[in-house]
Amino acid sequence: MPRFAVWTVRAALLHLGVGFTLGALILFHKGAPLDPALWRLLPLHVEMLLAGWMAQLAMGVAFWILPRFRGTERGNVRLAALAVVTLNVGVLGVGVGGLAGWDAAVLLGRVAELLAAGMFAAHAWPRVKPVSTSTQ
């Protein structure tokens, strides 16, 4: 597994851990009310688990596993890295913006997430090809 994929999957696992913890807090609050403000964690919970965990895990594994060029090269690695960084910025923007009630941060975060998806798709597109022994 290439180092870039290792860090991307680790980042996704961090989102999983924090996202589950936030969900557990909200769930606990539903059964034994602690503080109504805990509901403000919901957008961060949703964003961390849907985008930070699921999408980022898919990106890390796809970077690792998609066919390579000339046996070793993974194409535009910088674009993939930029996509992962932008995704994390987007998740934090939407999640923290939702928590604090900053609509502009939520909007910018969504734009960042969209850009991240586009950049990763642009990285992955040429790698989605039949594997042949000569061009693998």
Ligand code: HEM
């Ligand atoms: C990959 C795993 C998960 C994903 C993708 C996920 C996603 C979501 C989404 C999209 C919502 C919003 C639902 C809505 O607005 O109607 C939500 C709500 C919630 N989630 Fe999660 N979740 C996950 C795991 C968990 C876990 C493990 C817990 C608790 C330990 C949890 C606790 C909650 C709670 C308490 C709510 C609020 C439910 C309500 O509106 O009454 N979630 N989650």
